[in-house]
Amino acid sequence: MTVSESLDSIVRIAESVRSGGCSAEAIARETLSRVEAREPSVRAFLHVDHEGFVAAARAVDAKRARGEELGLLAGVPIAIKDALCMKGVPTTAASRILEGYKPVYDATVVARLRAADATLVGKTNLDEFAMGSSNENSAFAPVHNPWDLSRAPGGSSGGSAAAVSSRMCLGSLGSDTGGSIRQPASFCGIVGVKPTYGRVSRYGLIAFASSLDQVGPFATDVRGAARMLRVLAGHDPHDATSLDAPVDDYEAACDRPVAGLRVGIPREYFGPGLDPEVDMAVRRAISCLEQYGCTVKPVSMPHTKYAVATYYVLATAEASSNLARFDGVRFGLRKEPDHDLRSMYGATRDAGFGPEVKRRILLGTFVLSSGFYDAYYLKAQKVRTLITRDFEAAFQEVDVLCAPTAPTTAFRLGEKTHDPLAMYLSDIDTLPASLAGIPALSVPVGLSANGLPIGLQVMAPHLHEARAFAVAAACERHDALHVGAPAAFP
């Protein structure tokens, strides 16, 4: 097997490195040559950590040479969304305000990947502070969808999705606040998992909306994502919201039969605005699940229609507070037009934040303001509870819920940048699971007539990621749902 051939799945790479069939350094070199060839057209990375990456690969090989057992992700090249802190490596959240900033510590998820002997390629592009659905809010450059370079990869974790989709690496980390892993996974034809809120540590993730943010993996296949989550999941004493619950063997779950599983189809996800091609592909996937012996049941989740409004109140409220620390005092950008504190704050934040970030800080500041708090923030918290109850009720009747991940396939770069509301609506199908804190993933189940990938969203009850993996793996196994790699990036 050549290095290039082994570079087609996370599990295969890890096993060949663990068994000595392939050196981690050879894989790292192949990865870098792919990055060199493909990155100029995709622009997935903000920083490629050439030296650290190769050094990590050599360290893995040396560890094996010493006869030590290697971790589950031995020699697997993984890219890290630039909202996650990596010690000594530039970390910007795609914002001017953090240009040149180098964290003094590793995010817990980064440390866990390292401990599993993964090799970290670099930092991927995103919408500034993870605020956006197309990656066009990056302060530095937009990312191009590997299936059609004129289209957006989705967002906010667009760089992480495009890096995997273009096979520059086979796994990456994203963060999902309202769909930022699932929607780009759908647009880029790969697997993306948003775990249960609290399943994976947020320590070291630059916060957007703390009660919604969750780190999760992207992979070319379901099993690879399952293995990554196995490594990432588990309690972290540095994150008070991380759950102290046992971590399932998600990889084993990929082989679990789905016969008898009750699949719920929430009708609210199939309303107006849904692209007919997406509708058709999702229904075809559901009928494939029926062929495997699943029972399909329509369900109703009446509060789904409030998810967008609820989300944009709560997420912006939290963001307005989370982004207060970017004040020019201790790190990052500082602008001092006058020798005066107030003008330093104003000038720094004005120059450092892009328009979407400013819009959200203003929105969030408004909804928390005295006199408006009850009408907006408090009301939204109540609706969030109602949305959560919709899920609880649905999961009384079904084991998983299947729906589109996004209402459309990847849209063109520039298509929605002047219409923030249209942009917000591209998250309409992913927001409810975020608000409820339940696990949800996107698995590719088909291509549109113009060759763009379509994702199926599988949602499961709290901490039942294994069940979602079983369903996603079943879809992946079905020949009728095969998607594969984009033609330009085999």
Place this chain on the structure above:
Amino acid sequence: MTTYEPVIGLEVHAQLLTKTKAFCSCSTRFGAEPNSQTCPTCLGLPGALPVLNRHAVELAIRAGLSVDCTVRQTSRFARKNYFYPDLPKGYQISQFDEPICENGKLDLMMGEGDGAYVRHVRIQRMHMEEDAGKNLHDRGSDSIVDLNRSGTPLIETVTEPDLRSAAEAGEYLRSLRDIFVFANVNDGNLEEGSFRCDANVSIRPVGVEKFGTRVELKNINSFRFVEKAIIAEIKRQEECMRTGERIVQETRGWNDATGTTFSLRSKEEAQDYRYFPEPDLPPLVVSPAQIEAVRATLPERPRDKRSRYVTSMGITAYAAGVLTGHPKIAAFFEAAVAAGADAQKASNFIQAEVLRDVTTKGVEAEIPLSAAQLVELLGLVESGAVSGKQAKEIYAALRGTGQSAKAVVAALGLEQMSDEGALEAIVRKTIDGNPKQAEQLRGGKVGLMGFFVGQAMKETGGSANPAMLNGVIKRLLSIT
């Protein structure tokens, strides 16, 4: 002329006595090199998260119970948002609508004699929060920020507007500080800023129910200044009333040089803190069992101690006050009494001798001898083995050594002469040598008793057992 009544409410910020900060494991030690006790969390670095210090929770519960608060089984942290260089996250983690403790009380014993009265002060709430850092402006043209204090756990105690004079405010602060120090939740150190106070002051015509416009006095760093500032502020407000000037709701500071308060900022400049529940921390849940466990270890309050010393130990109110001046001294005194010392004698000896050698720092105190040593020493005096005067000498040699009192007595050769036969021989010799004085004393000139005692003491090098010596002199000269 209208008489006005002051209405005062107090807010006290007290640092909880934890070794580490509220939301990270950095040290809370005072006085370290700037920014040497910091980490990503208390520096507010991107991605860092808070994790609650459980010891701080225990101390907060303890503080609450010590002033009869109800402890909430579920309380919640909230973010108080504002920009300031010493506030690294741009928000302070505090508690807002669900504080950990509520509805406490503290009764103040005011005045003396016929003017004595009790002021009931209701404590509205106590909430946990983190301290900010410190801006330093003494290093050249730039200001620097020291974040060593950032994230230090505080408990804020808020009263209802129940106080009616500066003296009451002062008494409240001293009482609360004493209670906290005895409960071991705060070191009571005003100089290092671990106990700080803000006062809300308004006045209203006597008999009027409605409160006047409230002024907040902030950043006053001693009890004396708080009292002075309140007096000055009351006077200022009365003056406003008389001249018809409007009292505006504002925050004022205290200028000790001029003896006046001055405006810091008006209500219009007041911030909208945009409080909302802290999403990085789950609700704080404490079980009834936890609360009861803390209650069970709650120490006696200083006031209860004082009255117990007076009523059941028979010592004076003044002495009781001195002995309860510091929890470690009270504990030392009580340990000595528990080990058999006479309360009165232990109290006297501690006040007369030991206290001047005691050094205190916060809740810690260095006492130069152990309770056991004190008990042994007082026992030697009691049995007549040494005189009271010798006890002082023995104490001076004993302090800081850990030696037993008996060993010191032996080393100094201070064993008291209690051999009645030998004393009799010495007294006879004195009588024989001074027949005139002996006759006078026998004849009733009792003042000469001292002469004979003195002569015997001289003979024995001061080691004669005074009581026995007295007895021998009286017997030999047939004095009744």
